[in-house]
Amino acid sequence: MKKIKKWMIVVAAILIILVNIIGFKWVEFKEKGSIKIVLIPKSVSSDFEFWQTVMQGAELAAKEENAILEVKGALLEKDIETQKQALKEAIDEKADVIIIAAADTKALIELIEEAQAKKITVLTVDSKTEGIENIQHVATNNIEAARALTQYMASAIEEGGEVAMVSFVEGTGTAKEREQGYKEEMQRHPFLKMHPTVYCEGTVQGSYKVTKELLKKYPNLKGIIGANQQSTDGICDAVQELGLTGKIKVVGFDSSNTIIYALEKDVIDAIIVQKPFNMGYLAVKNGLEVYRGKKIPEFIDTGYKFIDKETLYLIENQKLLYPIIK
Amino acid sequence: MKKGLKTRTLREKIFSYFFTLIMSIILILDGFFLYKITTVTEKNAHSYSYEIIKQLGRNVESYVEYMKQVSWVLSQDSEIRSMLKKEVIGELVYEMPTLEQFKMNANIANDIESIIVFGTNGVRLVDNDQYKIKNYINVEEMDWYKEAIHANGNFVVSLSHIQNYIENNDTWVFSVSRSIIDKKTKEVLGVMLIDMSYKKLADICNQITLGNTGYVYIMSQNKDIIYHPQQQLIYSGLKSENLTSVQQKVEGSFMEKEDKTKLVTVHTLPEIGWTVVGVSYFNEFMLSMTNILLTIGVISLICVVLSLIVAGQISQEISKPILELEDIMSQVEKGDLSVNIDIETNTKEIQNLSGSLHTMLWEIRALLRKIKENETDLRKSELKVLQAQINPHFLYNALDTIIWLGERKENDKVVLMTSALAKYFRLSLSKGAEVIPLFNEIEHIKYYLQIQKIRYEEKLNYSIRIDPNIYEYLTVKIILQPLVENAIYHGIKDKDEEGFIFIEGHKEGDNVILSVQDNGKGMTKEQMETILTRPISLAITKGGVAIKNVHQRIQVYFGQEYGLSYQSELGKGTKVTVTIPALTEWEGGK
Numbered sequence: 030m031k032k033i034k035k036w037m038i039v040v041a042a043i044l045i046i047l048v049n050i051i052g053f054k055w056v057e058f059k060e061k062g063s064i065k066i067v068l069i070p071k072s073v074s075s076d077f078e079f080w081q082t083v084m085q086g087a088e089l090a091a092k093e094e095n096a097i098l099e100v101k102g103a104l105l106e107k108d109i110e111t112q113k114q115a116l117k118e119a120i121d122e123k124a125d126v127i128i129i130a131a132a133d134t135k136a137l138i139e140l141i142e143e144a145q146a147k148k149i150t151v152l153t154v155d156s157k158t159e160g161i162e163n164i165q166h167v168a169t170n171n172i173e174a175a176r177a178l179t180q181y182m183a184s185a186i187e188e189g190g191e192v193a194m195v196s197f198v199e200g201t202g203t204a205k206e207r208e209q210g211y212k213e214e215m216q217r218h219p220f221l222k223m224h225p226t227v228y229c230e231g232t233v234q235g236s237y238k239v240t241k242e243l244l245k246k247y248p249n250l251k252g253i254i255g256a257n258q259q260s261t262d263g264i265c266d267a268v269q270e271l272g273l274t275g276k277i278k279v280v281g282f283d284s285s286n287t288i289i290y291a292l293e294k295d296v297i298d299a300i301i302v303q304k305p306f307n308m309g310y311l312a313v314k315n316g317l318e319v320y321r322g323k324k325i326p327e328f329i330d331t332g333y334k335f336i337d338k339e340t341l342y343l344i345e346n347q348k349l350l351y352p353i354i355k
Numbered sequence: 356m357k358k359g360l361k362t363r364t365l366r367e368k369i370f371s372y373f374f375t376l377i378m379s380i381i382l383i384l385d386g387f388f389l390y391k392i393t394t395v396t397e398k399n400a401h402s403y404s405y406e407i408i409k410q411l412g413r414n415v416e417s418y419v420e421y422m423k424q425v426s427w428v429l430s431q432d433s434e435i436r437s438m439l440k441k442e443v444i445g446e447l448v449y450e451m452p453t454l455e456q457f458k459m460n461a462n463i464a465n466d467i468e469s470i471i472v473f474g475t476n477g478v479r480l481v482d483n484d485q486y487k488i489k490n491y492i493n494v495e496e497m498d499w500y501k502e503a504i505h506a507n508g509n510f511v512v513s514l515s516h517i518q519n520y521i522e523n524n525d526t527w528v529f530s531v532s533r534s535i536i537d538k539k540t541k542e543v544l545g546v547m548l549i550d551m552s553y554k555k556l557a558d559i560c561n562q563i564t565l566g567n568t569g570y571v572y573i574m575s576q577n578k579d580i581i582y583h584p585q586q587q588l589i590y591s592g593l594k595s596e597n598l599t600s601v602q603q604k605v606e607g608s609f610m611e612k613e614d615k616t617k618l619v620t621v622h623t624l625p626e627i628g629w630t631v632v633g634v635s636y637f638n639e640f641m642l643s644m645t646n647i648l649l650t651i652g653v654i655s656l657i658c659v660v661l662s663l664i665v666a667g668q669i670s671q672e673i674s675k676p677i678l679e680l681e682d683i684m685s686q687v688e689k690g691d692l693s694v695n696i697d698i699e700t701n702t703k704e705i706q707n708l709s710g711s712l713h714t715m716l717w718e719i720r721a722l723l724r725k726i727k728e729n730e731t732d733l734r735k736s737e738l739k740v741l742q743a744q745i746n747p748h749f750l751y752n753a754l755d756t757i758i759w760l761g762e763r764k765e766n767d768k769v770v771l772m773t774s775a776l777a778k779y780f781r782l783s784l785s786k787g788a789e790v791i792p793l794f795n796e797i798e799h800i801k802y803y804l805q806i807q808k809i810r811y812e813e814k815l816n817y818s819i820r821i822d823p824n825i826y827e828y829l830t831v832k833i834i835l836q837p838l839v840e841n842a843i844y845h846g847i848k849d850k851d852e853e854g855f856i857f858i859e860g861h862k863e864g865d866n867v868i869l870s871v872q873d874n875g876k877g878m879t880k881e882q883m884e885t886i887l888t889r890p891i892s893l894a895i896t897k898g899g900v901a902i903k904n905v906h907q908r909i910q911v912y913f914g915q916e917y918g919l920s921y922q923s924e925l926g927k928g929t930k931v932t933v934t935i936p937a938l939t940e941w942e943g944g945k
Binding site: 040041044047048051086089092093095286290293294304306307310311332342344345347348349350351352354355 | 489491492514515516517519522523525526527553554557567568579584585586587588590591593649652653656659660663
C-alpha cells in the first residue's frame with residue numbers, strides 16, 4: 030500500500046511538472062508573438078511620402094506577423110548623427126530586428142556590427158551599407174532601374190548630344206548605385222556625351238539651383254536625369270521656368286505632385302517609381318525570416334515601375350504615385 | 356495461470372482497472388468536447404463574419420444609395436439643365452449655388468469631395484471655386500464619363516481613383532456619375548460627377564475587425580478591386596485574392612486553404628454591383644478555442660489526479676479486508692488455529708467469507724479435540740486390555756484356588772486348573788494381535804469359564820452354543836471375557852441360587868451376533884442407559900475391564916454401527932448382545 034502511495038506521488042509530481050511545462054510553453058508562445066522590430070528610415074517626417082509609405086508597408090507586415098513595430102530616426106535625410114542615435118537606442122532597447130535605411134554607407138558600420146554581436150537581426154532597406162558581411166538588403170535594384178531610365182532617355186535623344194545627372198547626397202548607397210547604373214548604360218551609347226554628375230544635397234531648392242547652373246554651363250544639354258524625387262522636382266521647375274519644355278529630355282526617379290504635373294505638361298518624359306510599400310512590407314517579412322533562422326538571399330528586389338504620360342492614370346500606377354489615401 | 360501474465364496484487368489490479376476506466380472516460384469526453392468546440396467555433400466563425408460583412412454591406416449600400424438619390428434629384432434640376440443648354444465658346448467654369456447647397460445638405464458625414472457637372476457645351480458647373488479644373492485634359496476619355504454616357508441616364512459607380520481633373524489634387528475618391536439627357540431631343544447635355552471620399556470608404560472597411568489580421572475588401576462586378584487594404588501588395592503580385600471563387604459564391608462564406616486557412620465571407624450589394632468580401636484567418640477564431648482547450652486540459656489533469664486518489668482509495672478499501680483474511684490464512688497455514696477472525700468490513704461477501712472461515716476453524720478445532728480425546732481413550736483402553744491380559748486379581752484368585760485344591764489333594768483339579776490358566780493367558784496375549792479369529796475368542800472364554808467353574812463350583816453353570824460356521828470370522832480380542840466377568844460378579848456372585856450363563860453365537864446377514872445371557876439380578880433402567888456411556892475412569896477404579904471399553908474398542912475397530920446392546924429385567928437377568936461385522940480378513944492390523 031505504501032508502494033502505491035509513493036507511486037501516486039510520483040505520478041502527481043510528473044503531472045504538475047507537465048502542467049508547468051505546458052504553461053511555460055504557452056507563455057513563451059505568447060511572448061514569441063511580440064517580436065520587436067525597429068524601423069529606422071532616413072526620414073520620419075510626415076511630409077516625406079516615400080518613407081511614410083515604407084512605414085505603412087512595414088506596419089501591415091508587422092500586423093500580419095503579430096510583431097511590434099517601432100519607427101524612429103531623423104527628420105532630415107542627411108542627419109546622420111540622429112540616425113546613429115536612433116540605432117544606438119534600438120540596440121539598447123534590445124530590439125529583435127532592426128531595419129535601417131542607411132543615410133551613409135560607412136558611418137553606421139560600427140553600430141551595426143555591435144548590434145549583430147548582440148544577436149540582433151539587422152537588415153538594410155532602400156540604402157545599404159558597405160563592408161558589412163551577412164546583412165540582407167531590401168531595396169529597388171537601383172543599378173538596373175537607372176540603366177532602364179538611361180536607356181529610355183538615350184533612345185529619345187535620337188540625334189545624340191550631351192547628358193548630365195543631378196544626384197542628391199554624395200556617399201549614399203542609392204545615389205552611388207543609380208550613378209553606377211547610369212554610367213554603365215551611358216557607355217553603350219557612344220553618341221551621347223556624359224557630363225560630370227552634380228549634387229543637390231537632397232533639397233528641391235538645391236536641385237533647382239544646380240540644374241540652372243548646369244543648363245547655363247552646357248547650353249547644348251539634351252538630356253537630364255534626376256536621381257531622386259528632390260533632384261527631379263528641381264529639374265522640372267528649372268526646365269519649365271527656362272521654357273525648355275520639349276527641348277530637353279528629362280527623366281527621373283520617384284514622383285511628386287510637381288513631377289506628375291510635369292508629366293501631364295510634357296516637361297518630363299518618364300519616371301521610375303519605386304515600391305516603397307513593398308520595401309517596408311518585404312523588409313519586415315524577410316527580417317522575421319532571418320530572425321527565425323531561415324536563409325534568405327542577400328538582396329531582395331522590391332521592383333520598380335516605369336511610368337510615362339500614357340500610363341500615368343492606370344489604376345495600379347495611381348496607387349504607386351499616390352500611395353497614401355487622403 | 357496463463358503464461359506471460361505477471362502476478363499482480365488485487366490492489367494493483369483494482370487500481371489499474373479503475374484508473375484506466377477513468378482515464379478513458381476523460382479521454383472520450385475530451386475528444387468529444389474538442390470535436391464539438393471545433394465545429395461550433397467553425398460555425399460561429401462563419402455566421403459571425405457573415406453578420407459583420409452584411410452589416411458593413413448595409414452601411415456601404417445606404418451610403419451609396421443616398422448619393423444615387425442626390426444625383427437623380429440634381430440631374431432633374433431645371434437650372435442645371437438650362438445652364439447646359441447655353442451656348443458658350445471654349446470652357447466656362449461656373450460656380451453653382453444649387454450644387455453647393457446640395458453638397459452642404461447631403462454632406463453630413465463630410466464625405467462628398469466635390470460635385471461637378473461637365474457639360475457637352477463646355478460649361479463646367481462646380482460646387483465651389485476653391486479648386487481649379489485642369490483645362491488641359493480631356494474628361495471624355497475618362498472611365499467614369501464613358502460609363503455614364505453608356506449607362507444612358509442611369510447611375511454609375513466608378514472604381515477608386517485620384518481626382519486627376521483637379522489641379523494639385525491627390526485626393527483618392529470613387530465617383531458616382533450620371534449623364535444628363537435632354538428629355539425632348541434625347542441628346543446628352545452633360546455628365547454629373549459626385550466624388551465621394553475614398554478615405555471614408557476605407558475607414559468604414561477598416562473599422563471592421565475580423566480577428567487580429569482579418570480584413571475587408573470590396574470588389575466590383577468586373578472583378579476589379581475597389582478597395583483593398585493591401586492593394587499595393589496585390590498590384591505588385593505579392594498577394595492575390597481568389598476573385599473568381601468569390602464571384603461564384605455571391606453570398607455566404609467558404610474556406611480557402613493557403614499556408615493559413617482563410618475564411619472568406621462574401622456579400623453582394625445588387626444595387627451597386629459591389630461585392631463586400633471579408634477575409635479572416637481561421638486560426639484566430641481558434642485562439643479563443645486554445646483558451647478553452649487549456650482549461651479543458653487543466654480540468655482533465657485535475658480529474659486524472661483525482662482519479663488517482665479515488666482509484667487508490669477504492670482499491671485500498673476493497674483489498675484491505677481481503678489482505679487481512681490473507682494474513683489470517685497464512686497464520687492458520689503456519690498452524691495457529693486459535694487466531695481471532697475479526698475483520699472490520701461492511702462488505703457482505705467478505706463478512707460471509709470470514710464467517711465461514713470462522714466456522715470452519717471452529718469445527719477443525721472441535722475435530723482435533725475429539726481426535727485427541729479418542730486417542731487418549733484408546734490408549735487407556737489398550738492399557739486396560741493389557742491389564743486384563745494379566746489381571747492380577749484374577750491370577751491371585753486362581754492361584755488361591757489352586758493352593759486350596761492342592762491342600763485338599765485334588766490333584767486332577769489342580770492339573771486342570773493350572774492347564775486352563777496357562778492356556779487362558781496364552782490366548783490373552785495372542786502374540787500381540789488385537790484382532791483374532793472368533794474361534795480363539797471362544798477358546799479364551801471357555802478356559803476362563805473352566806477356571807471360574809472350579810472356583811464357584813455348583814454356583815456357576817454355563818452353556819456355550821456357537822455356530823461353528825462363524826469361527827473363521829474375526830473379532831477384537833477379549834470382548835466376551837469382560838461381559839462374562841460382569842455377569843458373574845454383578846449377576847450371579849451375590850445370588851443364593853445357582854447362576855447360569857448362556858453364551859450363544861451365529862451369523863445374521865453380514866453380521867456376527869454373539870450374546871451373553873445370565874439369570875442374575877438384572878439392571879435398572881438407569882443402569883442400562885448409563886452402562887455404555889459413563890466415563891471410563893470410573894470403571895478403572897472398580898477393577899476389571901469396563902463394558903464401555905469393550906463397546907468402544909469394537910466401534911473404533913469396526914465402526915459406529917457395531918457394538919453392544921443390553922436387554923435386562925430386574926430380578927430376572929441380563930442379556931448382552933455383541934454385533935460385529937462378518938469379516939474374514941483384517942487390513943491395517945493395529
